[in-house]
């Protein structure tokens with residue numbers, strides 16, 4: 001995407017867009033979101049029912065990263081671009097009390113949703129932090145697994161992001177990512193739309 005849009009302008013557009021999503025996610029995505037979206041993507045009903053409805057309602061992922069290898073008990077897991085935190089809450093249950101999960105996101109308004117939900121969450125192994133995937137605020141080899149759902153397409157410098165993800169994963173650690181892929185020519189109108197870049 002180098003040269004097509006300005007990286008700073010894209011980050012700002014992403015923050016603006018997801019501040020709106022945090023308030024009301026309805027009618028902002030060209031795919032099914034929330035509880036219906038999670039069910040369609042094969043998340044277990046029990047996982048969905050266990051998470052605060054305000055979080056579930058703002059689930060806007062495009063895939064199910066837990067359909068690849070699921071986080072295991074005791075693992076240290078990172079949710080890259082966690083948004084309202086649905087995947088992080090699911091992972092928190094899967095890694096259990098011996099594990100830990102950190103959700104990181106660029107948009108403060110999105111992070112306010114899972115932080116409120118933490119008050120009623122039975123596991124103490126979960127935290128949410130503000131940060132940019134291109135510059136992760138963690139030491140080398142801090143995590144056993146990282147996952148990302150509908151986020152990497154929004155990151156301006158993907159090579160930098162992948163280097164950072166590799167740095168914070170332990171050797172042999174796993175990245176599970178679900179994302180939008182370009183399979184045909186993107187119309188000019190879409191390429192020129194900051195809303196399309198930031199969705």
Ligand SMILES: C[S@@+](CC[C@H](N)C(=O)[O-])C[C@H]1O[C@@H](n2cnc3c(N)ncnc32)[C@H](O)[C@@H]1O
Nearest residue numbers: 059060061081082083105106107132133149150
């Ligand atoms: C489509 S939403 C997905 C949210 C969440 N993963 C889910 O499945 O509901 C994209 C999220 O990525 C975040 N994001 C975009 N670029 C980011 C970056 N460079 N670093 C951290 N978060 C980012 C946005 O703020 C937004 O919350």
